Amino acid sequence: MQSTRLLAGLGLALCLGSSLVLAGPSHEQDDWRYRDARGPAARDSYAGERPPADFGPLRESIREHRHDIGRGPALPAHVRIVKGKRLPSGWGSRLSAGQLHHLPQYRGYEWRRAGSSLVLVDSRRGTVREVLHGVLD
Structure with a gap:
């Protein structure tokens, strides 16, 4: 009888304890997979923004x-x-990480280099968003 009460008490404590653990705050954002590997300096004012209307x-x-x-x-x-x-197709070479360091990053777009020009391309569609002619002369 005593062992039955003891087991029932332990079972109840286990159930209540596990529900408290499951109800705790989520720590997904602390996971290393969710961190920006480039560090805080890379989180500039351009990250996630749309490209500007004026590239001057x-x-x-x-x-x-x-x-x-x-x-x-x-x-x-x-x-x-x-x-x-x-x-x-086949034109506009990709830039290395060191080269991209000097350019703003816009979500959904990537920079390509074609001769002395830089080209901002929509990553999904492959369409040209902007051509900066002669900026690399």
């Missing part, structure tokens, strides 16, 4: 770092990169 101030910033970014392979005369159209 950005052009000046890119010109200051053009030697760090470097030119891409020159485009043949028959290849045209047009805003709103898909980037021609």
Whole structure:
């Protein structure tokens, strides 16, 4: 009889204790998979924003770092990169992490290099959002 009461008490304590553990705050955001691996410096004012309507101030910033970014392979005369159209297949080389460090990052877009120009491309559709002609000269 005593052992039955003891087992019943332990069972009740176990049930109540486990419900409290499950009801505790979620720690998913503390998980390493949810952290930005680039560190706090990478969380600048551009992250997650849409690209600006005016790229004028950005052009000046890119010109200051053009030697760090470097030119891409020159485009043949028959290849045209047009805003709103898909980037021609095989043109527009990707930039390394060191080169991307000098450029703002916009969610859903990626930078490509084509000759002396930088091209902002929609990552999903592959369409050209903006062409910054001659900024790497």
